[in-house]
Amino acid sequence: xxxxxxxxxxxxxxxxxxxxxxxxxxxxxxxxxxxxxxxxxxxxxxxxxxxxxxxxxxxxxxxxxxxxxxxxxxxxxxxxxxxxxxxxxxxxxxxxxxxxxxxxxxxxxx
Numbered sequence: 001x002x003x004x005x006x007x008x009x010x011x012x013x014x015x016x017x018x019x020x021x022x023x024x025x026x027x028x029x030x031x032x033x034x035x036x037x038x039x040x041x042x043x044x045x046x047x048x049x050x051x052x053x054x055x056x057x058x059x060x061x062x063x064x065x066x067x068x069x070x071x072x073x074x075x076x077x078x079x080x081x082x083x084x085x086x087x088x089x090x091x092x093x094x095x096x097x098x099x100x101x102x103x104x105x106x107x108x109x110x
Contacts, residue, residue, distance in 0.1 A: 007034040008099055009053040012065040014039040020089055025043045027096020033059070033103055047083050050074035063081060063095070073099045 008028060012021060018037065028035045028077075043049055046064040050072035053062025060066060060076035069089035084102060087095045098108045 004035075005036070006058045007036045008059055008061050008063060008077045008103065009057040010035055010037050010044075010063045010065065011053040012037065013044050013049075013067040014041045016065055019093065020069065023089065023092030024063065024065070024071065024096040025036070027093040027098075028100050029096075030093075030102030031097050031104065033100035035063075046069040046070045046072040046086075047074070047081070050083055052060050054078075061099055061103050063099055065089070066085065066087045073094050073102065 025035060040049055044066045046066040050062050051066025051074045053064055054060055054074040054076040062074050063110055064072045071087045072083045073085040073095060074083045085095060085098055101108055
């Protein structure tokens with residue numbers, strides 16, 4: 001039997017600097033939710049990236065980041081075209097915290 005690691009998957013465009021995502025990761029860490037960063041070279045649509053990440057994540061929540069820094073948080077049970085949250089890297093820490101709070105069932109931070 002294989003055990004999959006528990007984490008929120010963050011799919012990002014391959015040309016996006018990983019240092020630019022540090023605030024998103026910090027928000028997840030502050031809430032105590034593990035994450036996995038993964039490059040994607042086929043897509044650059046943050047909604048599609050997030051939907052793909054959510055369907056691959058053991059926590060059913062995924063984050064997608066496109067080349068320009070637009071962010072999306074998606075849940076596996078939502079319609080692909082109706083994401084949970086949209087934002088940008090300027091609000092990355094808050095987006096990361098809210099993605100973690102979605103997993104934990106806590107109220108969002110506005």
